[in-house]
Amino acid sequence: MDKSFGDLKVLDELSFRVDPGERVTLIGPSGSGKTTILRLLMTLETVTPKADPEADGGVVWVEGRPYSHMEKKGRLVPANEKWLRQRRSRVGMVFQQFNLFPNMKVLRNVTEAQVHVAGRSKEEAEAKALSLLDLVGLADKTGEYPSRLSGGQQQRVAIARALAMDPDILLLDEVTSALDPELVADVLAVLRDVAATTSITMLCVTHEMGFARDVSDRVMMFDSGRIVEQGPPEAMFSEPQEARTQDFLRAVLAE
Numbered sequence: 001m002d003k004s005f006g007d008l009k010v011l012d013e014l015s016f017r018v019d020p021g022e023r024v025t026l027i028g029p030s031g032s033g034k035t036t037i038l039r040l041l042m043t044l045e046t047v048t049p050k051a052d053p054e055a056d057g058g059v060v061w062v063e064g065r066p067y068s069h070m071e072k073k074g075r076l077v078p079a080n081e082k083w084l085r086q087r088r089s090r091v092g093m094v095f096q097q098f099n100l101f102p103n104m105k106v107l108r109n110v111t112e113a114q115v116h117v118a119g120r121s122k123e124e125a126e127a128k129a130l131s132l133l134d135l136v137g138l139a140d141k142t143g144e145y146p147s148r149l150s151g152g153q154q155q156r157v158a159i160a161r162a163l164a165m166d167p168d169i170l171l172l173d174e175v176t177s178a179l180d181p182e183l184v185a186d187v188l189a190v191l192r193d194v195a196a197t198t199s200i201t202m203l204c205v206t207h208e209m210g211f212a213r214d215v216s217d218r219v220m221m222f223d224s225g226r227i228v229e230q231g232p233p234e235a236m237f238s239e240p241q242e243a244r245t246q247d248f249l250r251a252v253l254a255e
């Protein structure tokens, strides 16, 4: 797939596959297009069509079904808003800036989409929310507004909210970058727990190399919208083959 913003080409003929249950970490310098990939998967962006209308314009597939497109008379056509809304609910995303609903208490933050998007009853949604808030260590904060929580606690609510929809894929976009250093460990511990206790597919952008090493099946190094190299974390971190990966890891690990 390609993605451009005006004249700026951000993703260049990018193509990759993530298997069900696989944990993939995207690493690479700032501006290399990592967040754009997650936003495309969340349908917050659309791919830039090729000039040649016959060319493969970049179709995103999730769980073997077209996601960015829909099938019409045996052909794939760009998806309409209704289709996207339905498919989007199969993908959970946690953002750098938490993005909780500020006017809703913690419990309602985690039940809202369950009730209004997934169509669950209030009781069912609350039971699920309570068990997930327990999982992220916030069972005692259900009645608080987000503004009364630390950044780390807000991020743990956001993780519970994403998981509450039973997504096929969990997208994590630098989820600890906006946190004070002492709060990072708690959030990573919750995610390690999620990785260890579920089989959810995870696609994660992070600068936390220890976390990437522990939870990933595969690490992909990006630069200028292209995959520079990819492989299991042991190989990527111990013996990166490409000079760009070596330079990037040296710089990140020296921070």
Ligand SMILES: Nc1ncnc2c1ncn2[C@@H]1O[C@H](COP(=O)(O)OP(=O)(O)OP(=O)(O)O)[C@@H](O)[C@H]1O
Binding pocket: 005, 008, 010, 028, 029, 030, 031, 032, 033, 034, 035, 036, 037
């Ligand atoms: N909506 C937008 N309009 C214009 N340019 C954009 C937009 N979103 C992203 N870009 C540009 O696309 C490029 C890739 O951005 P992206 O956020 O995907 O990179 P990244 O690898 O995630 O970087 P970082 O690690 O800093 O978050 C950057 O040059 C960015 O300025």
